[in-house]
Amino acid sequence: MAGYITTNNLGASFGGVQAIENITVEIPANKVTAIIGPSGCGKSTFLRCLNRMHELVPGTKISGEVIWDGRNIYASEMDATEVRRGIGMVFQKPNPFPLMSIEDNVSAGLRLAAGRMSKARIAEIIEHSLKLAALWDEVKNKLGRPGGSLSGGQQQRLCIARALAVQPDVILMDEPCSALDPASTQKIEDTIDKLKKDYTIVIVTHNMQQAARVSDFTGFMLAREMSDPGRMIEYGPTNKIFTMPDRKETENYITGRFG
Amino acid sequence: MNEEQAINGRLQMQKEEDYEAAELAPPAARPSAPTHESMGEEATGKASRDRKLYSGSAARRRSRNIRSRLAYSLCALSTVIATVPLLLILFYVIYQGAGALNLSFLTDLPKPVGESGGGMGNAIVGSLILIGIAAVIGVPFGVLAGTQLAEYRSPRLSWVVRLLSDILSGVPSIIVGIFVYTLLVLTFKQFSAIAGGVALGILMLPTVARTTEEMMRMVPDSLREASLALGIPRWRTITSVVIKTAAGGIMTGVMLATARIAGETAPLLFTALNSRTWPTGLDKPIASLPVQIYTYAISPFDAWHKQAWAGSLVLVLIVLFLSIGSKLYFGRRMKRAT
DSSP: OOEEEEEEEEEEEETTEEEEEEEEEEEETTSEEEEEOOTTSSHHHHHHHTTTOGGGSTTEEEEEEEEETTEETTSTTOOHHHHHHHEEEEOSSOOOOTTSBHHHHHHHHHHHTSOOOOHHHHHHHHHHHHHHTTOHHHHTTOTTSBGGGSOHHHHHHHHHHHHHHTOOSEEEEESTTTTSOHHHHHHHHHHHHHHTTTOEEEEEOSOHHHHHHHOSEEEEEEOSSTTSOBEEEEEEEHHHHHHSOSSHHHHHHHTTSOO | OOHHHHHTTOOOOOSHHHHHHTTTOOGGGSOOOOOSGGGHHHHHHHHHHHHHHHTOOHHHHHHHHHHHHHHHHHHHHHHHHHHHHHHHHHHHHHHHHGGGOOHHHHHSOOOOTTSOOOOOHHHHHHHHHHHHHHHHHHHHHHHHHHHHHHHSOOHHHHHHHHHHHHHHHHSOHHHHHHHHIIIIIHHHTOOOHHHHHHHHHHHHHHHHHHHHHHHHHHSOHHHHHHHHHTTOOHHHIIIIIIHHHHHHHHHHHHHHHHHHHHTOOHHHHTTTOOOSSOOOOTTSOOOOHHHHHHHHHTSSOHHHHHHHHHHHHHHHHHHHHHHHHHHHHHHHHHHHHO
């Protein structure tokens, strides 16, 4: 299994406290990889290390390597904005830009980060991204309305469309459904399923059923004690992790004995 | 609320007084009737605990009620005391000034003593020019300083900048006037509109910087992250996302700062001086409403006193227009943004 994103001994700390340690995994291309584990095990930190979002918090340190498409994203010649353009992110709480219209939200990355583009091309990308995120039919008649006027589930799909518009290779999702109702969750899971044809997706989730439903590969993370750094306990194909995990901790977590 | 309800654990506070009686009870902690069978026992236990916490004896409830009303009355009274002087000033200025206010007052030059009529047209234009120069200086530097404080969180530099801006906002305006007098007027041997505008601009700086900082801090970090995660560079995130989202609040701050300096007199006495003609150039002395009001008010002529009142009314109206207008317009924008 060739890793499209490979981490080597990845570790990260906040102000001297080690949050994750020694994570070595290979995330395959065009698959959905789920990261599960109890609260505080460093799932989100791990995810944020994959597109250099972790370093935005002052007092953070990162060790080890993240190889994306053959290049270490933490190499000195790599530009963080370029990494983030290639590896997009969807956050736990929907965070559309409240004063921008729906279409401006989707095109924000294009207008503010990429070079100049024709209006027609931008309109085309907006429509394509909204369709991919399964939001087009609901908003096509009100593209000028502010992004904040949508419902929570629609806002999250708007955020997915916004991330897709800059045409990344990889999309990281940090518990994208935890603030949503089941119907919206269903729509987002359908979207994820559709997207993996063209994108590599890594999703952090609290919901084990969700991991089982949407992912091809699963990583189980755990911090042994509250103050211990989180480690990747087990990583492999989802059906193996959920049916016959190698490690006792994984089995305990999956069968609901803790966490 | 009656005892029976409380005993049943169905204590529901419907009336306003009951909310007050509950004093510090947070809304989330307010007990509600157990509806699910599964939570039956637990909920009853919780309800009886809550009953002890929030109801107490009838006497204690009454005393709490009285104290709560007393506190409310005190607050209401203080509000009235604080508002009355403002209204009195407004009414008195209107009462005294409205008589002398007419179109020629707004458009004409002042007439020499003895001649009737004339106005403060040059002073109104002069004030607008001075405010314009002040804004050109105060707004960009203030917004940039506020941006530094809010976005580039280097603790030591921010501490120094914040301290300096607090000190600056406490410096009496006449001191700023003397400073600019030494810096510009003495150097160029010339009272000028520029010098006046610089003095007012310096006075605007701390207000603009601090409101910019506060408004930008109100922009949630999730928006910064959303922007950065799209690969938008930091500076672009600040200009196109953070400042744009906070723009309503920043503009309100700018308007309030403008309203504040519009009435400044002391710093203009040493810098812009005064003039009885229309403005001829930014390097020449210039008339302004506050200085003209001051000159007329201390004069011995009755006609000038009337004109000073009319000038005061115009100044008060400009300030009111700026502050109320900006609150109405930008306040709504800000609400939508956060």
